[in-house]
Amino acid sequence: MPRPSTPLLSPDRIRSVALAIIDRDGLDGLSMRKLAASLGVQAASLYGHVRTKDQLLNDIASSVLSAVDVSGFSVDWREGLIRCARSYRAALSTHPNIVPFLAYGPAGRDESLQRLDLLHGALVDAGWSRREATMIAAGLMYIVFGSALSSFSSGFSSDPADYTDRYPHLDRAHLLPGVARELDRDSFELALAAFVRGL
Amino acid sequence: MPRPSTPLLSPDRIRSVALAIIDRDGLDGLSMRKLAASLGVQAASLYGHVRTKDQLLNDIASSVLSAVDVSGFSVDWREGLIRCARSYRAALSTHPNIVPFLAYGPAGRDESLQRLDLLHGALVDAGWSRREATMIAAGLMYIVFGSALSSFSSGFSSDPADYTDRYPHLDRAHLLPGVARELDRDSFELALAAFVRGL
DNA sequence: CCGACTAACCGAACAGTGTTAGGTTAACCC
């Protein structure tokens, strides 16, 4: 197939299909050939629209993070922190399979930095020193990313026999998969509340 | 080369060389062929001692996590939480390049579960409900893993020009790489202290 | 002492990966 009358590919379409594959099959489930097939195209054609796979993932990550809301600081800084953390986590948990990628490389994404800049500025305006503001923002990110990884409550076996013998205090851990989502959210809220209260 | 007089390979030696490669070249820098070459051997030979690469990484992860100290709960639960979190983070930051692997899959490693069991039991003994104990343990892990990922303060550019124009509040961010380690540790301590105090 | 057996390694291969080079043709512009 030579040049088609209407283009089959566009950066947007590539990104959105790629994200759908990641959501469905996980981060490892995305390969350039599979992505191309989903788009009705050969793998090499993607490179006319996308520089590398890594760049594609970065772009997808940025688009996911664009949903983070840092508008809550007009009320007060505690409320701002909480809203920011919640929306950040919400964005990440909508596409949990891309979190390992975010956790991988440096945070030099433009979207991240812009939000960080706002956060930092708001904390300084509220009276914290620059250094304190940096540490508070970092602490907030720790909780957000830690909870988004959710390598915690997910990934537990659902077979009671896996626990009763070897881990006496985890004898109800097999119930976790069923309530994992809810428990993860409550754990996040607990950690967030404790952190902000403790500042 | 057929069977050598003294074996060249052992699971221990494989693990330790693999970990050294990961520490030096990152998680992506470890391939079975490269590992084999470092051991003076062909790649296929590794599979007589190691089931899969994934299993190898799991074993390495377990050995790294074996340094986590959960003995502090004999004093009181706050002290126990803090000590556990500190030693956990220390273990992870000694081999930061393996953290993305930990963050990837489920936490079904035996080492993790044993420590989690102790932690959970100690919190319940201290009067927390089972559910609360689970959430507190989760929150602690959020902070530990979030800070260990350190996709935060690391990964900043050291060129001031990257920030001054676009991110007015981050005009000193170029100083970060130089003090990143210290700042990361302080951020972790702040988050940990705030979290435990806020409980 | 000698044969059987096993343990430890190797070479070659398979299916998969990201990526690039070079070719073909449709659409667009002058």
Place this chain on the structure above:
DNA sequence: GGGTTAACCTAACACTGTTCGGTTAGTCGG
């Protein structure tokens, strides 16, 4: 209408984890 470019293709490269079948050194039973 001819030249240029954009969008796709096929084929290949160098790599990945892993497996199969061989080759030989060490070990153990008779």
